[in-house]
Amino acid sequence: MLAKIPTALILKPLTYMNLSGQAVLAVVRKHKIAPENVIVIYDDLYIDKGHIRVSFGGSGAGHNGIKSITELLGTDKYLRVRIGIKPNKEPHTHASYVLSKIQDDLPIASAAQAAIDLTTTPLDKVQGVYNAKNTATV
Helix, strand or coil: CEEEECCEEEECCCCCHHHHHHHHHHHHHHCCCCHHHCEEEEEEEEEECCCEEEEECCCCCCCHHHHHHHHHHCCCCCEEEEEEEECCCCCCCHHHHHCCCCCCCCCHHHHHHHHHHHCCCCHHHHHHHHHHHHHHHC
């Protein structure tokens, strides 16, 4: 699913999460988007629930959707807005936890705003706003 807004394209892959790279690659190629201009919003099991981290590049930390995107783009050099979903107690399995219903208390609107901010504001300034909020609440 693809939506256009004045300054960006918004993509919600309809593939399985583990194959997200296929959809991202298709849009990047069709619209001639440089990987460094791609912003991926995704959940992160290793960040405290409800926290947001904005970053550029790096590993997928076991996230198969990010692994797919990195592999098919041929680089890990793209922007990331990660939403923490770390559970309060260890789940029976990580797979069942991450595939469960999206929790209502996650800051999805804030993550979307961070992505919008990245289209007009330097990375370090966006990190200063969103990443600093995270450390203040820990």
